[in-house]
Amino acid sequence: MAHDFILFAREFLATPFQVAAVSPSSRYLARAMAAGFGAQTGPVVEFGPGTGQLTRGILAAGVPPQDLTLIEMSADFARHLASEFAGVTVHRAGAQEAPSFAPAGSVAAVVSGLPLLSMPDPVVEAILTAAFTVLRKGGEMRQFTYGSKPPIAPRIMEKLGLFAMKSSKVWLNVPPARVYIIKRASEI
Ligand SMILES: C[S@@+](CC[C@H](N)C(=O)[O-])C[C@H]1O[C@@H](n2cnc3c(N)ncnc32)[C@H](O)[C@@H]1O
Numbered sequence: 001m002a003h004d005f006i007l008f009a010r011e012f013l014a015t016p017f018q019v020a021a022v023s024p025s026s027r028y029l030a031r032a033m034a035a036g037f038g039a040q041t042g043p044v045v046e047f048g049p050g051t052g053q054l055t056r057g058i059l060a061a062g063v064p065p066q067d068l069t070l071i072e073m074s075a076d077f078a079r080h081l082a083s084e085f086a087g088v089t090v091h092r093a094g095a096q097e098a099p100s101f102a103p104a105g106s107v108a109a110v111v112s113g114l115p116l117l118s119m120p121d122p123v124v125e126a127i128l129t130a131a132f133t134v135l136r137k138g139g140e141m142r143q144f145t146y147g148s149k150p151p152i153a154p155r156i157m158e159k160l161g162l163f164a165m166k167s168s169k170v171w172l173n174v175p176p177a178r179v180y181i182i183k184r185a186s187e188i
Contacts, residue, residue, distance in 0.1 A: 004051040004080075011050075011074055018073060020115030024050055025144070028172040030057025032179050033111055033142050035168070037061035042108035045069045045134060047095035047127065052081050054113050055088065069102060071095050096123070098130040107134040110141040116151050124152060128160055132184065141182040142167075146175045152182070161185050 004024055012019040025033075034057040037044065044063050049055050049070045058068060065087030071094070072078045078092035091101050095114060110131045116124050131141045143164075145151035150164045157164060167179040 004053070007076065007080055008051050011076060015074065017115075017118065019050070020118050021050075023174055024053040025113065025177070026170070026173040027053070027057065029144060029170045029177050029179075030054045031060075032168040032170050033144060034058045034061040034063070037063050037109070039064060041067070042136075043067050043069070043102065043106055044109050044111060045071065045098060045102055045107050045131075047071055047098070047110060047112040047131070048073070048114040049081055050074075050077055050113060052084055054111055055081065055085060058111060059085070059088075071098060071101065094127075096126040096130050099133045102134040104133050105136045107136060108139055110135060110139075112141060112143045114143070116143065117145060117147070117149070121153070121156060124156055125160065128152070128156070128162065128182075132160070132162070138187060139183075143180050143182060144170075144177040145180065146177055151180050157182075163188050 008024050030053050033054050039062045041063055044058055044067055049072050069089045070081050071091050073094055075092055078090055082090040143151045162182055163185040165181045167181050170177050
């Protein structure tokens with residue numbers, strides 16, 4: 001675990017805008033992001049797993065490793081994830097490329113640790129489009145954010161026909177975080 005913090009800090013110093021957090025999420029946030037998941041959930045894709053803190057929560061909730069795919073941009077994080085999580089599929093890639101790794105309409109949930117609020121609109125749009133291409137009917141994306149605002153600007157949500165619902169607030173995280181569930185507005 002100390003190794004995770006050192007690796008995270010090193011990556012933050014090397015690529016602060018890509019990592020956009022000074023430490024990994026807490027186990028409490030990981031539990032909240034995986035709430036309700038289990039052995040029957042089906043395929044789950046995680047965007048921006050970093051050192052794998054949310055990954056641990058998803059696996060602890062009962063999602064089998066073979067149902068979990070991780071998409072991480074950083075080569076060092078991707079190498080670490082592949083050695084840490086046996087049976088889980090790891091791709092070193094941008095989340096925008098998700099449809100190259102999962103068939104359209106096949107995924108039950110996308111769990112995102114991406115810093116969407118600090119990304120330009122076209123990148124956020126590409127990532128959300130990728131997520132909702134692979135998500136099946138009724139599927140959802142889970143995203144946490146640190147501020148009081150939703151994790152995605154309303155103009156983007158409206159343009160893509162999406163709807164964000166507030167879920168748990170996790171105080172035991174640095175900084176405290178809010179979980180949001182994002183769905184197709186037509187399915188609310
Ligand atoms: C705030 S950190 C979150 C790490 C981890 N999920 C956690 O909660 O502790 C953001 C992570 O997203 C990754 N990342 C940033 N942009 C990405 C992209 N477009 N596609 C995939 N991963 C990306 C970073 O390399 C970093 O690992």
